Amino acid sequence: xxxxxxxxxxxxxxxxxxxxxxxxxxxxxxxxxxxxxxxxxxxxxxxxxxxxxxxxxxxxxxxxxxxxxxxxxxxxxxxxxxxxxxxxxxxxxxxxxxxxxxxxxxxxxxxxxxxxxxxxxxxxxxxxxxxxxxxxxxxxxxxxxxxxxxxxxxxxxxxxxxxxxxxxxxxxxxxxxxxxxxxxxxxxxxxxxxxxxxxxxxxxxxxx
Amino acid sequence: xxxxxxxxxxxxxxxxxxxxxxxxxxxxxxxxxxxxxxxxxxxxxxxxxxxxxxxxxxxxxxxxxxxxxxxxxxxxxxxxxxxxxxxxxxxxxxxxxxxxxxxxxxxxxxxxxxxxxxxxxxxxxxxxxxxxxxxxxxxxxxxxxxxxxxxxxxxxxxxxxxxxxxxxxxxxxxxxxxxxxxxxxxxxxxxxxxxxxxxxxxxxxxxx
Numbered sequence: 001x002x003x004x005x006x007x008x009x010x011x012x013x014x015x016x017x018x019x020x021x022x023x024x025x026x027x028x029x030x031x032x033x034x035x036x037x038x039x040x041x042x043x044x045x046x047x048x049x050x051x052x053x054x055x056x057x058x059x060x061x062x063x064x065x066x067x068x069x070x071x072x073x074x075x076x077x078x079x080x081x082x083x084x085x086x087x088x089x090x091x092x093x094x095x096x097x098x099x100x101x102x103x104x105x106x107x108x109x110x111x112x113x114x115x116x117x118x119x120x121x122x123x124x125x126x127x128x129x130x131x132x133x134x135x136x137x138x139x140x141x142x143x144x145x146x147x148x149x150x151x152x153x154x155x156x157x158x159x160x161x162x163x164x165x166x167x168x169x170x171x172x173x174x175x176x177x178x179x180x181x182x183x184x185x186x187x188x189x190x191x192x193x194x195x196x197x198x199x200x201x202x203x204x205x206x207x208x
Numbered sequence: 209x210x211x212x213x214x215x216x217x218x219x220x221x222x223x224x225x226x227x228x229x230x231x232x233x234x235x236x237x238x239x240x241x242x243x244x245x246x247x248x249x250x251x252x253x254x255x256x257x258x259x260x261x262x263x264x265x266x267x268x269x270x271x272x273x274x275x276x277x278x279x280x281x282x283x284x285x286x287x288x289x290x291x292x293x294x295x296x297x298x299x300x301x302x303x304x305x306x307x308x309x310x311x312x313x314x315x316x317x318x319x320x321x322x323x324x325x326x327x328x329x330x331x332x333x334x335x336x337x338x339x340x341x342x343x344x345x346x347x348x349x350x351x352x353x354x355x356x357x358x359x360x361x362x363x364x365x366x367x368x369x370x371x372x373x374x375x376x377x378x379x380x381x382x383x384x385x386x387x388x389x390x391x392x393x394x395x396x397x398x399x400x401x402x403x404x405x406x407x408x409x410x411x412x413x414x415x416x
């Protein structure tokens with residue numbers, strides 16, 4: 001859609017994601033552009049699918065029989081349709097705790113930088129198929145964007161930083177986040193990169 | 209999209225569905241129109257999510273914690289966005305075996321009629337929120353379209369008709385169907401009403 005009529009609200013779009021979701025990788029490359037068309041900011045909020053799956057009883061798509069083969073095919077076709085490179089990481093799904101802690105910690109210091117680092121982590125994982133599981137892998141990515149490695153390393157061992165992620169994961173579930181990516185636009189929840197078109201129409205029209 | 213360039217193939221689009229899926233109800237109202245733009249027929253193939261869920265480990269969306277509340281909300285919003293009425297049936301998810309057997313049986317006699325009856329069953333369930341679980345409920349809907357009630361009642365008790373559905377459900381899983389609705393376009397699989405836009409682009413472009 002090209003209609004850029006703004007609704008009266010200018011609340012940020014809440015964007016919840018887990019770094020291990022290929023569909024969140026797609027959303028991470030699209031949501032800021034969509035928001036900008038309607039004069040909105042995006043609030044990037046890492047969460048953990050592991051905790052959410054415990055609540056919903058879901059399993060990673062690639063561990064679900066017939067869905068596994070379909071999902072791997074769909075990741076490729078759908079990223080191609082968005083013009084994004086895609087390489088499946090050797091280890092998938094992967095632990096994204098270090099990445100999520102890093103982004104929450106950075107966010108309190110420099111929100112714009114935390115978003116750049118978040119996108120770089122997504123690209124490392126899914127454009128390059130790289131390993132972003134360990135603290136050192138994330139520290140190396142952040143360092144490329146000017147984050148001091150020693151400071152981040154210390155932060156990742158700080159109980160307060162660990163607690164912060166736990167609090168945010170619980171808050172995401174309290175907000176109804178049942179998968180990733182997940183968006184909340186003026187209180188309206190949308191789950192999945194499949195719903196980016198509805199997110200855009202909601203912004204354009206104020207809802208239906 | 210309004211580009212109606214046809215690809216070289218004129219193979220029918222395979223449309224797999226379970227009558228108890230609200231997203232299949234959406235697809236049932238859209239897929240023939242999309243196919244017609246590209247000179248394609250649609251092959252309507254009822255299957256059973258119960259059997260597929262045993263294979264994939266999935267549960268009905270409304271029985272999955274946080275996903276349950278979201279799903280009920282999304283059914284309403286998404287049907288509204290397609291301009292379709294929606295009423296949640298009192299019993300959901302519901303047994304769709306009688307409906308599926310009916311459509312396979314009718315299909316061998318009159319494919320066009322079987323499609324009309326299939327759409328009428330979907331509308332009874334999700335436009336009206338009616339009960340389509342029992343054989344008599346399905347027989348009543350079919351009768352409105354000129355199907356002889358006694359003949360259909362006998363068919364629904366015929367072991368060959370029961371066996372036919374089993375064979376088709378197994379065939380759907382052999383074809384990779386991992387949920388509903390599910391489409392196969394020239395060998396390419398698409399899962400979900402969310403993928404109708406990709407189905408249309410695939411028909412328009414021959415794939416990417």
